[in-house]
Amino acid sequence: MYRLYGRIGSGSAAVEAALAIISAPHEIIWIDTSAGEHLTEAFTAINPRRQVPALILPDGSVMTESAAMLLHLADAFPEAGLAPKPGTSARAAHDRWLIFMAVNIYEGELRMAYADRYTTDPDGADAVQAAAEDYLSAQYAIIETEMTGDYLVGNSLSMADLYLWMVASWRDPQQMNAETPCVAAHSRRLRAIPQVQAIAERHGV
Ligand SMILES: N[C@@H](CCC(=O)N[C@@H](CS)C(=O)NCC(=O)O)C(=O)O
CATH class of the missing domain: 1.20.1050.10 (Glutathione S-transferase Yfyf (Class Pi); Chain A, domain 2)
Structure with a gap:
């Protein structure tokens, strides 16, 4: 199960779309940045840049950077065909x-x-x-x-x-x-x- 920390109007949208299209089991945890939820100690431990999105992989490791998340998901779900074959x-x-x-x-x-x-x-x-x-x-x-x-x-x-x-x-x-x-x-x-x-x-x- 993937866990995506996101916010409406943020860079989580493309990752949300990718997870939906590849049908990867996931949950979304909404971070209210206007209420400072990205500044908490708990969220800073997830992303020291205190930004969304952040993605927790099924093995518990943490990814930040929206573009990197999409590259990871493309490679983890090659059958979805959402990126050309690596090396081409x-x-x-x-x-x-x-x-x-x-x-x-x-x-x-x-x-x-x-x-x-x-x-x-x-x-x-x-x-x-x-x-x-x-x-x-x-x-x-x-x-x-x-x-x-x-x-x-x-x-x-x-x-x-x-x-x-x-x-x-x-x-x-x-x-x-x-x-x-x-x-x-x-x-x-x-x-x-x-x-x-x-x-x-x-x-x-
Ligand atoms: N390079 C990062 C940028 C992430 C980013 O800047 N997120 C914004 C929302 S779109 C954020 O969390 N802003 C809160 C802040 O910087 O205080 C990525 O692509 O994931």
């Missing part, structure tokens, strides 16, 4: 997209959400957000240019698609439609998958 160039492309989104897009969103953490200037949050918005647009433009089919890699759904759906769900849909229509269409395609739809509804996106 398709897998290289897949892993590249996952890491691209984790380090550029998710991080860019954190600059939007926690702007005051990214400046020592007490009046600097607006400038951090403005720069983050430009930065995010540039990252999405790269995806838009390189996305040639229905999915990010090859002709089938992968973990990278679930991650793109998740981060794109944090953006303004109208802006997405106007600036990156292929990414917007990808989000609609993903949302039509019943398990993704259920998670989207849970997260209100």
